[in-house]
Amino acid sequence: MTNSNAKTARYWQTLLAGLWRENPVFRLLLGMCPTLAVTAAVKPALTMGCCVIFVLLCSNIIVSLMRNLLKPHLRILMFTLTIATFVTIADLFLKAFVPRMSEMLGPYVPLIIVNCIIICRAEVCASKNGLAVSIIDALGMGVGFTLTLCVLASIREILSTGALFEIQIIRLSSQGGWFVPWAAMSMPVGAFITLGLILGLVNKVAGRKA
Amino acid sequence: MDTLSILLMGFISIVVVNNLVFTKFLGICPYLGVSGRIDMAFGMGMAVTFVVTLSGTMTWMIDNWILMKLGLEVTRYVCFILVIAGAVQLVEMYLRKFFPSLYESFGIFLPLITTNCAILGLCLFIDLWGIHSLLEAVVLSFGAGIGFTMAICIMAGIRENLDLADVPDCLKGAPITLITAGLLAMAFMGFAGMIR
Numbered sequence: 439m440t441n442s443n444a445k446t447a448r449y450w451q452t453l454l455a456g457l458w459r460e461n462p463v464f465r466l467l468l469g470m471c472p473t474l475a476v477t478a479a480v481k482p483a484l485t486m487g488c489c490v491i492f493v494l495l496c497s498n499i500i501v502s503l504m505r506n507l508l509k510p511h512l513r514i515l516m517f518t519l520t521i522a523t524f525v526t527i528a529d530l531f532l533k534a535f536v537p538r539m540s541e542m543l544g545p546y547v548p549l550i551i552v553n554c555i556i557i558c559r560a561e562v563c564a565s566k567n568g569l570a571v572s573i574i575d576a577l578g579m580g581v582g583f584t585l586t587l588c589v590l591a592s593i594r595e596i597l598s599t600g601a602l603f604e605i606q607i608i609r610l611s612s613q614g615g616w617f618v619p620w621a622a623m624s625m626p627v628g629a630f631i632t633l634g635l636i637l638g639l640v641n642k643v644a645g646r647k648a
Numbered sequence: 649m650d651t652l653s654i655l656l657m658g659f660i661s662i663v664v665v666n667n668l669v670f671t672k673f674l675g676i677c678p679y680l681g682v683s684g685r686i687d688m689a690f691g692m693g694m695a696v697t698f699v700v701t702l703s704g705t706m707t708w709m710i711d712n713w714i715l716m717k718l719g720l721e722v723t724r725y726v727c728f729i730l731v732i733a734g735a736v737q738l739v740e741m742y743l744r745k746f747f748p749s750l751y752e753s754f755g756i757f758l759p760l761i762t763t764n765c766a767i768l769g770l771c772l773f774i775d776l777w778g779i780h781s782l783l784e785a786v787v788l789s790f791g792a793g794i795g796f797t798m799a800i801c802i803m804a805g806i807r808e809n810l811d812l813a814d815v816p817d818c819l820k821g822a823p824i825t826l827i828t829a830g831l832l833a834m835a836f837m838g839f840a841g842m843i844r
Contacts, residue, residue, distance in 0.1 A: 467822055470676040471765045514759065515733055522726045530722070545772035548725050552763040554677055625837065626671055630830030634823045642818035 453578040463586040469555040474629040483591035487584025495576045496524045501564040502572035598623035662791035669799040670833040675766030689804035693797025704789025707771040
């Protein structure tokens with residue numbers, strides 16, 4: 439009984455680690471490129487997050503299953519090939535069912551292949567642990583990443599267009615409201631500076647707790 | 649426009665107007681990782697330039713001459729990543745043999761070039777922009793490498809001075825680097841609209 443309790447506790451710990459303590463973007467500084475590139479609005483950010491969860495989950499499962507067959511010097515190559523296959527699946531799926539999002543995300547979907555989060559999880563977690571832990575780790579990390587993307591995207595979308603999920607929530611000055619949209623927020627400048635400030639904030643909060 | 653001026657325009661466009669780091673957010677990880685010292689940043693930039701030129705050219709050839717002929721575009725991403733991994737391996741072996749000291753100082757960052765988004769990103773952008781001549785693909789990939797080197801060297805120079813600045817504790821390290829990058833990106837926005 440205690441054994442199974444300890445096991446459950448470990449699963450929970452792994453799941454929650456991805457959400458805050460080892461949050462891929464804020465704490466480990468992994469996967470910065472998509473974080474900056476797709477967060478101009480919430481919808482593409484959410485789509486991207488779902489793709490990453492899918493790829494992370496599948497690649498963690500496969501890597502975990504073949505972890506005993508891996509040769510050390512070839513492992514990175516095997517990881518990338520596995521990931522590339524699943525990214526191709528995700529990309530074709532998006533093109534077929536949500537072509538608008540696929541067009542918006544453009545080359546950033548295939549770029550999931552070189553997203554450091556996925557390789558990092560394959561190397562650190564899936565190639566050393568069993569199937570169950572790998573799946574839970576993938577879910578925790580994936581959801582943590584998606585949440586981060588959404589937070590960043592909501593801030594940028596509200597400030598740049600006064601809308602959330604493309605639904606107007608603040609009246610713009612051009613329509614008689616008071617809010618003048620910040621055009622810079624939808625550009626690279628906004629991405630860099632918002633992420634920098636949020637990272638600072640996270641450091642401050644985490645530092646106080648520790 | 650004759651070929652030469654098209655090539656020249658393409659080169660300038662990818663170096664400053666469509667700089668991979670500041671406008672396409674590619675290669676941010678090594679950008680944050682190695683931009684602490686200017687000599688290392690330059691070495692990294694050179695290695696990336698070499699790999700990106702090699703793999704940009706090779707992926708264009710494979711894509712246009714093999715995959716499109718055989719209708720195998722589905723396997724494009726897998727092929728691209730294989731070519732890049734091979735090119736990185738080549739650079740690694742070359743450096744280890746001829747420049748062991750440089751090889752030592754790179755450490756983990758050299759194999760990480762494989763997962764540098766700038767390289768795969770460029771191969772995909774060449775495909776996306778519909779570049780139809782081999783020469784143009786070569787020039788664009790070389791320009792992308794130069795643009796990356798320039799961005800990372802500018803950043804390294806700023807960060808060396810930033811060490812002396814009085815930055816709030818919670819912003820030290822990555823956050824202030826990102827904010828600086830934001831300001832640089834704003835400066836580079838001044839080039840936008842110059843070409844294309």
